[in-house]
Amino acid sequence: MGTAPASRDVTSYGMGLAAPLALFFLFFFVAPLLQLLWLSLHNDTAGLHWGLGQYLHFLTDPFSLSVLGSTLLLGAEVTAVCLVLGFPIAWLYQRVGPKLQTVIILIVLLPLLTSVVVRTFAWIVILGRQGIINATLQSLGVIDTPLKLLYTQFGVVIALAQVQMPLMTLPLITALGRIDPNLDDASCSLGAGSWRTFFKVVLPLSLPGVIAGCTLTYAAAITAFITQSLIGGGQMLFMPMYLYQQASTLQNWPFASAISIIFLLAVLAVVSVFTTLGRLSRGYGGA
């Protein structure tokens, strides 16, 4: 691969230097993906007969489609909660002193320093029938019978939002930090109030961060196998668990492969919608 340095430009390096990573991706990413695709194009579990049967099965099966739908919806809900809760934190971070900034960054990063399993079990303790929320509400006399929080869509969304929050907050902090603080003052001196300044200046200029954060949170939320399964319990089925059941329990590898490919395409479609929205917004990454 190594390109001969015909022009002695010190900033250009031979493409060969990228070879180790390229080989790594080739063997451990591209090859398995192709294998997956190859497997999904077989009609029988033994992998002997070619055909599009697995895809037809998925796309004509109301149950499979409802699993896909509820997974994509779950991602949207988690992303929305993260955005609504994460934006104020990121905004606050840019407006406090260095000491408080350290505290905020620590709080934001803390979830990443604990295992997902541990965090998820913490949520089970919080949301359970005898959990913190129900016990508190009952002792206050607000409710008589415990609320059903665990094994509900609400519970999954809340737990996932907490688990994925750093993926939203960190890009937002970066994006808001890039906005010239003088713009706030300029807007204010021109007669705009704080809300107008926020919607006309801060929000549009933070769009790159909003889009990056939404993409990361969304992708992470819909593929979060552990949290989805533990908080959702047996009654709620999302794509990762569905896939796992087909592959591991039912040994239906071609169908599991087809589910993976469809899931992958669905995620790519949503991500490209985010990216297109970003490109449409003017002043994208503007100087």
Place this chain on the structure above:
Amino acid sequence: MAEAQGGRSLVVDAVTHRYPSGALAVENINLDVKGGEIIALLGPSGCGKTTLLRIIAGFIAQTQGRIIIGDDIVDALPPNRRAVGIVFQNYALFPHLSISENVGYGLAARGIDRATRQREAQRLLELVQLPAMAERLPRQLSGGQQQRVALARALAIKPSILLLDEPFAALDKNLRLDMQIEIKRLQRVSGITTLIVTHDQEEALSMADRVAVLGHGKLEQFGTPSDVYDRPQTLFVNTFVGSSNRMPGVVISADRTAAKVRLDAGAEIIARPAGGVLTEGGRVTVCIRPEHLQFVGDETGFAGVVGMSLPLGATVVHEVTTADGSGVKVSQARIGETRALESGAAVRLAPLAPSLANAFPATL
């Protein structure tokens, strides 16, 4: 250009501001600015001039004192209700909005409809001579053009006062002069009371009707450019505005208009007591500008040895070491064949006139 609305007056009344840490940012500043005047706030970085600008704009609430615009005390008003136009040092144009939308931003905040906004933006862009740029984005404009847009944006809200924060610092030298002329022209047309914050004395002296010199958070002098340059009231002003030789000495005799000072460099000269009454026997610092020193043939002045001569075009600057070991600079106009001075030549120096040497009580 029916812009003239007669600028409103601005009074800064005994304004003091402390940082939360307790350190003084500005102390007891009093300024009385007449409607339509151009005032320069001149001082080195860290002297509190930007703090004062932000207090007037309403971004900082001062610890003590009042800001009065026209007949109104504005201390209780937030910045968005003060109608003070600001041109920021980095222009702070909204990068995601077109030039026209930038200029119309303040009008939109006032609920003015789109058509009127666009018409008004176009009129202002013509005023700052950028009529064809309305649909561009700020990053597609040069620095000078961005500044014109920032100016148009500030003028669009018909501000009672225009504040310019280091407006020319980011421009190269040729463009700077153009923009200085441009801003003076626009100020004449609009008659708007204007405050320019700057650390550049040439800018302050050439642009302003009056200059307020700030040093270490205090107002050192507030007067016309010639007052500040020719009759400095403090040692700080004398050395900060223009260049000056500082020569220590002792007062032999003094009254209100003249003081006889024995310089440590070894001569008795007559100086103007600039910073108040001087006491006999007290230590003073005498400031003499390089262009106000001359070489003398007789025994009147003080002695020195020429170190180096720098020909600077219209003038020649000589560096001379005096008997007490301190260095003074002498600027000589180049008239005809100026006598070349060898390094090491012994010379004698004296001020051109007594009024051109200012004596200030030594602080230590």
